[in-house]
Amino acid sequence: MEKEEILRQKHASREKLLAKWVLMNENAKNLVQKEIQMDHQTVIAWEAKAEGEKKKLLMKLRISIDKQQKAFQKIDSLEYKKKAGPLAPKPTTVRNVILAFFFGGLICTIGQLITNLFIANGLLDKDAGTATAAVLIFAGSFFTGLGVYDELGKYAGAGSIVPITGFANSIAASALEAKREGFIYGVGARLFMVAGPVIVYGTVVSILIGLIYFFMR
């Protein structure tokens, strides 16, 4: 019992240290971390033998010591990120946005041209849209197979991911990658590796919107 009291006191004093959020030098830090680790293993040993209410109390203490360890690491981590963060090259956001706008727009313009072509040749508006989607999906997969689409993606970014060709690319790329593991465990199982979330959440959102529409009407 005596020992537990001492351990709890040490634990509480560390808690105060953490609240002040002080940066320690290497040696002090090592000492504290060693103390935390030793306390942790002691409590684990007590907890293994304890029963009932006592066990629950010790479990709480163990979790609290665990949290201290993480909190001390967090101080180091934040300090490091402050130092290392500014060294990272700046993402070229403006350039990316412009390129995405250009290439995304280009793909959509091509889509519109195809639609107009279908309409001019006698398809109804709605059917022309469906036919266009089919053509673009084919094109996306085809250029993925030729190994061109990922090169385009390097420059176009979201511009080539958001249109339907990007969706086709994500499925064709997964299929190409998985085919070496066979048609069942490879292609079959992993075809929607990347596109899966889009389908799942696309469906979920369309159900929600459908419900909203149903009740508002």
Next chain:
Amino acid sequence: MAKNKAGEQTLAFLRVPIISTWGTVVGPMEGEGPLGDYFDKILDNNLYEGDKSWEESEQKMMQHSMELALEHAGMSSKDMEFYLAGDLLNQIIVANFTARFFDVPFLGVYGACSTLVEGLALGSTLICGEYADKVGVSVSSHHDTAERQLRFPTEQGVQRPMTAQWTVTGAGSYILGSSGSGIRITHATIGKIKDLGISDTNNMGTAMAPAAFDTIKANLQDLGRKVSDYDLIITGDLGILGLSVLKELMRAEGYVTDNVSDCGVLIYRPDQDTHSGGSGCGCSGVVLSYLLKQMVERRYLRIFLIGTGALLSPISAFQGESIPGIAHGVVLEYC
């Protein structure tokens, strides 16, 4: 006190292991890089003729690199008393299949991209402890096998951030001996895992830099050396960003950084569009052969090579865990 240990973390090899011969096989992109001329074999394609999978080709690369090393030494694979190998794939399949071919006592090692130095340190220990006279060490990585395991399908059109590194397609094999001429491994410093909370899988250099710094510091302390006691301190695959972070950390504690470099920075030209440089076991695995040739030509007499590993698992990364970094070092000396 253990008599072969110097300080806290450093092994001193009294019976000094010698790297006598080596073999390297690289992909086309590494062949086009500035060190292309130093590699033994350059593939025309990331896939060997007739191979169905990249994994198969990576296995051939590792095997061929060891066979080249054996050929240079005039040995057969059976002359290797122990074989230590590792790679980046789950269950280190490349190393296992290569060892299946050689049919010699085998230890698989995994330390992500620090595997080369881990293998060299363990192999040196076997030789220093008089458990063996000839030990083979191989490592490999392959851009396409690594990307599909750790990130995206290779044909997917994604934009890689500027902090991302390019996994080197390359395999390097080294034969350690207890006698003969070559480059000596005098010390090895075993590193600690350092994890400062970086969880971005496209920023491995920053994740590994603290581990590299810790190992460098430990080595200098253990041996009572200064940075300038080495002609070159070179890390495995910190890349451009990781190297600048490492230098920043070193400067903050008053170390000079003039002779600090990184294999991942050396292996590609800046215009090869790799963003932050090379990475992977194969990066230090093949660049070491270049460094050894420089040592043979007496351009460097003493090098501290630090293998840096980002112990990344896609599973733990998706679960929100950060990436632990590890770094081991070996001291290479010309004799």
